[in-house]
Amino acid sequence: MKTRRGLLAVVAAVGLWLALSLAAFGAEPIKIGLLAPITGFAAADGESMINSVKLAVGEVNAAGGVLGRKVQLVYYDDAADPKQAVPLAQKLIKQDRVVGVVGGSYSMPSRAVAPIFDDEEIPFIAAYAIHPDITKGDYTFRNGFLGAVEGQAAAYTAVKILKGKRIAIITSDNDFGRTLAEGFKKYMKRNPSDAQLVLSLTYPMSEKDFKAYLAKVKEANADVVFASGYYFQTGPMLKQAREMGITAKFLGEEGADSPKTIEIAGKAAEGFVIVTNLNRDDPRPVVQKFLKEYRKRYKTEPDMVGASGYDAFMVLVDAIKKAGSTDRKSVRNAIAETANYNGLTGIIRGFDRDGEVIKPVQVQVVKDGKFRYLAMVDNPAIITPKLAAGDD
CATH class of the missing domain: 3.40.50.2300 (Response regulator)
Incomplete structure (x- = not known):
């Protein structure tokens, strides 16, 4: 009898708990x-x-x-x-x-x-x-x-990972592009090396034809190009660059971290590198x-x-x-x-x-039509916002 009463008490308690949970x-x-x-x-x-x-x-x-x-x-x-x-x-x-x-x-x-x-x-x-x-x-x-973090991570990637010596910047003329370019240039200033910034250009948000900008990149003989922009800008830029015979390595950022970039650029996207938030691997x-x-x-x-x-x-x-x-x-x-x-x-x-x-900042590269792991930037001077954004 006691066992039965105990069992009923347990059932009642469980029922009450369920009722309260469902009510909540x-x-x-x-x-x-x-x-x-x-x-x-x-x-x-x-x-x-x-x-x-x-x-x-x-x-x-x-x-x-x-x-x-x-x-x-x-x-x-x-x-x-x-x-x-x-x-x-x-x-x-x-x-x-x-x-x-x-x-x-x-x-x-x-x-x-x-x-x-x-x-x-x-x-x-x-x-x-x-x-x-x-x-x-x-x-x-x-x-x-923060833009200063991502911009400096891009510059670190250009110099240390891609081994660029003659570096060009082509970036969209808006908050996004300007902030990233500032961070990129700050890293170059803080970390002098045999790498040099040979060109820095901006283009309007509405731009679709990048040939005039790319012609200057070709003339400057850049070996790494920081092509900062959204997928609908970077995709066409990559395609046009390869059509013009430009063989420089192209580096982007999170704005180009989209399957649309690869879709738009096609085969020209192969080898394209980005600093971003997501490591697919x-x-x-x-x-x-x-x-x-x-x-x-x-x-x-x-x-x-x-x-x-x-x-x-x-x-x-x-x-x-x-x-x-x-x-x-x-x-x-x-x-x-x-x-x-x-x-x-x-x-x-x-x-x-x-x-x-x-x-940490993730570095991805387009390989066989997909973004894959290339490296990771974990340098405290770059990924710590206060240090990255601090005045020189």
Whole structure:
């Protein structure tokens, strides 16, 4: 009789636990915002961002959600336009009442919305936008690389890995391009060697014909070209360069980390090197699981944009779990205390006082039509944001 009563008590306890758990999971979801360029010139990046973060949301909810509640992704299309991004940021705050926001867009819209989220004390993690102004607020963080870090990593790659002696820069004339070029030149100035910068050119965002710029590269007899730009710029540039008989090694950055670059450039993409966020050959389970699932679900190759968004979302979720609350200040503090996080884009050692991520820079090369591992830049003077951005 006692055994039966004991069994009934256990069953009742389990039933109560299940009821409470189901009630909690059926509670109002935790809303996390996302702004991404779903339409416009950067639509391919926006698609990658949405696809990747949706994978992350599915994983989190399949594992029981956060604090016993489902996570709801609230996302809007900012078309990489600051004028569109600002009212959408206000909508996420006032209408959707999000706990935190993933910045899945470019530097200009991210710069525009970061102060808005900071004023409202809403944690904001820029997934890959590089401009230094983005992280000026206490509630703003960057999971991607600061421009000074990525630019210097590119220069290190040009000199130390590609063994360039006569180096040229061709970069887009916007926040993204200018910031990267500044970092590249800073490394060259700080680390004098027999390598020299023989040419530095900028082109407008709308440029499609790069032959005039490439003719100057050919004339300067450059052996390494830092071709900084987005996939829709770098792809055509690579193709035109090879058509002109230019044999120099071409080096890009995260803006060209897209299957679209290879699709546009075709065979001219072979040997193209980039400094970026994602190592496709990283053996860690978190990386290989993501790559496999992304390819299976979306029938295309993943890129650093999506991987960076996935990480930004997961870091935010991890912070909510550690805070044990959706209190914005507690979540913000938990993000700031992140240490040795096993991220998709590398081991995130932490965020500095300015909200800048500290992690190695990945170097990939196009081999047989796919981005593969070439090297990793782990030099503290380059990957530590304060050191990289410091005045000379």
